[in-house]
Amino acid sequence: MTVFSLIIINKAGGLIYQREFQPGLRKLSTNDYLVLAGTFHGVHAITRTITPKLPLLTPTATASTPTSASSNLASPSGTSTPIPPTTTTTTTTTTTTTTTTTSVAATTYTYPIPGVPATGLESLETDKFRLTCFQTLTGTKFLLFTDPHMANIEVVMKKIYEFYADFVMKNPFYQLEMPVRCEAFDRNLNGWLRGRT
Amino acid sequence: MVVYSFYIFDRHAECIYKRRWLPRPVSTSGSKSSRPTSEASAPATSAPVLLGQSARTTDDDAKLIFGTVFSLRNMVRKLGGEDDNFVTYKTSQYKLHYYETPTNIKFVMLTDIKSPSMRVALQQIYINLYVEYVVKNPLSPVEHPGGVGVNNELFEESLEQFVTRVLS
16 A cells, blocks of 8 residues: 555645655645645536536426416416506516526436535546545545555545644644644654554 | 446547436437437527526536546646546546547546446447547548537447447
8 A cells, every 4th residue: 555645735725735655656846736736626626516417307397387387377367357556466476486486497406316415526546546535524625645556545534634633733833724834743644654554 | 337428528628529318218318309419509409408407508517527627637647647647536426537549539428436447438439439430431520620520320329329238
């Protein structure tokens, strides 16, 4: 098992941590890493929006529109005799019904796996490495570059998150969203990863 | 295994072919009747497919997918070297497979997350379908602006067969 490097991106898309553990990937300049972090942040959001949406049951949408149309037709016919003010009220009601039907039509899709919230990119495979992305509830992203055949990446990721919580978040001198410069975090992370190989 | 959609982008970053499949047999027959939906310039016929998609059209989807794939490919090349290839990525809902020919034609396929690597399948689509029915077609232009030449009957039919019979 080989862990090439770790990148941490804050919730605004800024690079706050980058370390290389084992050689294997090409080295980039600091500026390139910043660009990479920002690009990934954007791509991550886009990969969530392009999740395929499967139309739920198109008959329901088509069935709901005729009923609303029939009600629209029925209500003016019933109130056709009264004076103009009531007809204006009927027009307002018809507009409200049409808006509700459009909102119903807009929500008649489902994600491929119902019940699971759509996330952005979680893992990316190439010929030479595998990138695993873990997003915390607060929006911080951990990118782990590993060997493509490595197993149990979740364990490594969980441990890294644990170290982050223990040595970065509990560090009283650490400012949120700013670059991580915590010696204890580096030391523990390096030690643990070396112990695993 | 379910295939959601399939896109081809040429070297000018233009989407020259797109095709979407719906999981239910009823709806696939519906999309089959409106076969020219894969054509770039047919928004009216693709309307029934779009019922679920609120505001975004398939055109916008293709652009977003191209942007994603392009950025990721560049990122991967930067990190892994010029000969590294981006193969696939996965989210909690879907998997995107990518194959690029030496002539920079990009094949993209969206499937469900349980599907195995589709690199060979995309390669087969390129070799057995695209080259055979589009490139070797004497009436087909060299470039395919707006999908001209790609949307011929043989290619569409055999792609349909490949996806419905071989892959699922």
